[in-house]
Amino acid sequence: xxxxDIPVVDAWMQHPNAEFLGQDFLESLxxxxxxxxxxxxxxxxxxxxxxxxxxxxxxLISAWWxxxxxxxxxxxxxxxxxxxxxxxxxxGSVPLDKPMEAVxxxxxxxxxxxxxxxRIVPWFxxxxxxxxRYYPVYTECVEQDVPFCLQVGHTGPLKPSETGRPxxxxxxxxxEFPELTxxxxxxxxxxxxxxxxxxxxxxxxxxxxxxxxxKRYPDKLVEFMxxxxxxxxxxxxxxPMIQPNDCLSGVGDLDxxxxxxxxxxxxxxxxxxxx
Numbered sequence: 001x002x003x004x005d006i007p008v009v010d011a012w013m014q015h016p017n018a019e020f021l022g023q024d025f026l027e028s029l030x031x032x033x034x035x036x037x038x039x040x041x042x043x044x045x046x047x048x049x050x051x052x053x054x055x056x057x058x059x060l061i062s063a064w065w066x067x068x069x070x071x072x073x074x075x076x077x078x079x080x081x082x083x084x085x086x087x088x089x090x091x092g093s094v095p096l097d098k099p100m101e102a103v104x105x106x107x108x109x110x111x112x113x114x115x116x117x118x119r120i121v122p123w124f125x126x127x128x129x130x131x132x133r134y135y136p137v138y139t140e141c142v143e144q145d146v147p148f149c150l151q152v153g154h155t156g157p158l159k160p161s162e163t164g165r166p167x168x169x170x171x172x173x174x175x176e177f178p179e180l181t182x183x184x185x186x187x188x189x190x191x192x193x194x195x196x197x198x199x200x201x202x203x204x205x206x207x208x209x210x211x212x213x214x215k216r217y218p219d220k221l222v223e224f225m226x227x228x229x230x231x232x233x234x235x236x237x238x239x240p241m242i243q244p245n246d247c248l249s250g251v252g253d254l255d256x257x258x259x260x261x262x263x264x265x266x267x268x269x270x271x272x273x274x275x
Contacts, residue, residue, distance in 0.1 A: 006262060008248065009269035010059040012091075012119075012149070012185045012210035013239035015047045015080055020064060020071050025124075025157030042240065044080060051087060054244035057266075058089060058275060060116065062149075065093035066124045074105065078113040089275055090115035091149060096125050099136040106140040116273040117183070119149040122163035129163070130172040142179045147272055149208075152184035152195055156211070166194040174202040181272060185236060186211040192218040199224070199232045206272055210236030214250030222254055230260045234269045 014020070018041040051059055061080060064071040074092045081090045092109030094102040109115040118141055122129055129150055141148045152170065154161040163169070166188055174182060181204045188195030188207065199205045207229075209217060225233045237247045256264065269275070 007058070007266045008054075008056040008235060009266045009275070010051075010056050010210075010239070010244060011183065011208040011234040011236040011269050011273075012062060013059050013237050013244075014062045014064065014072055015044060015077075016042055016240055017072060017076065025159060027158070044083070047239070048084060048087065050239065051244055054248055056244045056248070057087075058269075059087060059239075059244075060091050060269075060273065061088045062091040062119050063093040064119075064121065064124070065095055066121075067097065069095070074109055074113060074115070078115075081114070089273065091117040091119050093119055094137060096120065096127065096131075096133040096137070099133065103136050103140045106137060106144060106146075110144040110146055115146070116275055117147045117149050119185075121151050123151065123155040123157065123159040123161070126160060126163060128165075128169035130169045130176075134173070138173065138177050138180050141181075142177065145274075147181040147183050147206075149183045149185060151186050152188040152207075153186045153192070154190060164188070165191055166198050167191070170195075170205075171198055171201075174198060174205050178202070178204070180204060182206065183208055183234065183272060186238070187218065187221060189218060193220050196220055196224045196229065199229060206232050206234060206268070208234040208236035209247075210238040211241060213242060213246055214254055217254070225254075225264060226256065226260060230263050231268060231271075233264055234272065235265050 061077055063074045063077045077090045081088045092115045094105040106118055151164055152166055153164045183206045184195055185208045187209055195207055199207050237244050
């Protein structure tokens with residue numbers, strides 16, 4: 001178990017509304033997670049309680065935007081952050097198919113709503129991250145000095161997984177936007193070694209462990225964390241798909257040094273997101 005004297009930052013979570021929980025893409029996740037994902041709209045108090053009980057001090061709460069529009073809107077995330085500013089920091093999302101609206105929304109998220117990052121889920125759009133429609137978003141993220149966050153690895157929902165493959169798609173992005181900070185969530189399995197390679201190759205590429213309990217972290221990732229990648233891996237949960245307590249309970253079994261555990265649980269996120 002994690003020493004609760006060590007602060008914890010969760011790099012990826014969302015407070016689900018009824019629209020999010022009713023999405024067809026959750027059906028396959030519900031099947032193989034054994035019913036951990038709720039069916040009904042969750043009161044905010046439940047989410048707050050889950051984080052207070054786990055000892056997580058700060059959580060980066062994400063909006064979701066897909067081809068049919070916002071699923072969890074930026075404004076609803078901002079309302080939660082305003083209600084619990086000590087616990088949550090906002091991560092916005094934008095419409096890839098409307099480039100000027102996307103640029104303006106990035107600007108609004110940062111300048112007006114105070115968000116600390118932007119997230120797009122590539123499988124939701126069925127577009128890999130080197131598609132031209134992302135590029136205005138990358139440019140504005142650089143201008144606003146906020147990280148761009150995305151999912152890497154196979155797609156749990158019944159959508160194509162190719163969009164989550166780090167090489168060549170994310171490799172192209174990191175090469176063409178060297179000033180862009182990129183956080184690849186969900187580890188990158190089964191291409192974890194590709195994700196580790198990119199985090200090694202590029203100064204501004206990071207990995208977060210959301211959607212995985214520590215017992216499922218690939219050996220190559222743990223090896224990377226203990227070695228030259230100690231500054232490159234961020235703790236995440238993907239709540240409500242996995243509860244924060246369940247993600248923290250196995251961290252002690254990873255046999256991380258105190259310094260590496262500290263970096264993993266909060267210092268790396270503080271540096272990347274400026275919180």
